[in-house]
Amino acid sequence: MIWLLGFIAYPALMYTVNTVFSQFANWHYLELQGWILCTGASIIWLISQRTITIQKSLITQWLSSLISLDNVVLIILFCWSFTIAGVLNTHDNPLLNQPFALIFEPSKIVSQFSQFFAYFWQLSVYAVIIYGLYLFNRYILIRHLLATHGVFTFVAACIIFIAVLTPLLTAIVLTLPINDLPTSIANLTPSGNQNIFSKYNYQFMLLFLVISTPIILAFERQQQQSKFNEIAKQQVQTELKLLQQQVNPHFLFNTLNNLYALTLTKSDQAPQLVLHLADLLRYTVYEGQKPSVPLAKELDYLKNFIELHKIRSAHQCKFNLVWPSNSETFNIAPLLLIIIVENAIKHGVEPSSDAAAITIKITINDNILTLYCANPIRPKMAKNKRGIGLNNLLRRLKLLYPNKHSLTTYEQEEIWQTTLTLELSK
Known part of the structure; x- marks a missing residue:
């Protein structure tokens, strides 16, 4: 029902509004990229549901492990690195000519592969850093501190985490060749400048924790519920066998x-x-x-x-x-x-x-x-x-x-x- 509302009812409503009312002729909530992202999310969800319902074979077990939260985050970050590297590779000196359009030309990946690879490995460093922050949040801050020591310890650890790691990670990112730019040119840091103690860097780290924590908690809750359901199912089967005996x-x-x-x-x-x-x-x-x-x-x-x-x-x-x-x-x-x-x-x-x-x-x-x-x-x-x-x-x-x-x-x-x-x- 949700899928039908999003993919059928919403476009039909937007088409009707745009046709009937001239003032809404250019009113769009989603462009093509948004629909592609929604379609991709739908396909991932369908695959996850399919692996639950069909018999567990080696292929379905592999697919089930592939769509775990850790792997999905890693795949998204890899795709982000590849896509942004392609966008940067499409333009000539993109960081010196900002703002630049989000245009991706796949043919230039082949014709300018060395330049594309240079962008890609540097953006992969960003992806590795973000993935490391995600893993640290999930397995240290949430699973260990929040689950074991409570909310106050978790909040205190997050504050320390933001205060200590933000300037350190910003300094690492600034050493990349892609950020070797004049001070007047915006670089690829949250603040866009050389100041590792900029408030925008701290805001980015805070925003990362605010967004990632509820997502991680939701998946953790789902995993725990699945385990509880499996245990309950096993208990029912055991009870039935005892009753039959x-x-x-x-x-x-x-x-x-x-x-x-x-x-x-x-x-x-x-x-x-x-x-x-x-x-x-x-x-x-x-x-x-x-x-x-x-x-x-x-x-x-x-x-x-x-x-x-x-x-x-x-x-x-x-x-x-x-x-x-x-x-x-x-x-x-x-x-x-x-x-x-x-x-x-x-x-x-x-x-x-x-x-x-x-x-x-x-x-x-x-x-x-x-x-x-x-x-x-x-x-x-x-x-x-x-x-x-x-x-x-x-x-x-x-x-x-x-x-x-x-x-x-x-x-x-x-x-x-x-x-x-x-x-x-x-």
């Missing part, structure tokens, strides 16, 4: 106990139970570590889980099941739905010796999945707080599906009902 320990222990009992009685159901358990563990170990899985696989996992419980509970539990028919095109975070089903069996079947009925209904409307689960509970259980399983589920939903889920639980006539809705991705 909490899934099913109760179920696994109970199933192994049932398997032990079946093997003691040499039941024919023992091999089938082992097979279902192996499928469940295989899914948990391999698919459960992925960020997302096909919804059809997650539903197969639920079906295996329910079939295993049918073997375990024999005639103690009756399942009323409804499965969606359009699950092939959607993905879902693994091991989410199982928590609700496992809770229903844990609290609806295992505490009671009577037969129990559990309803599990999963539907998909557009890309919204709805899981409805109902199980009987003892009256006093409804007053208990949510267990580890549901707290685990709530935390994972918050991390994985922010603003894309809802989870409601309520008790009615000794039936605990849970409804989960998820906005799925294809």
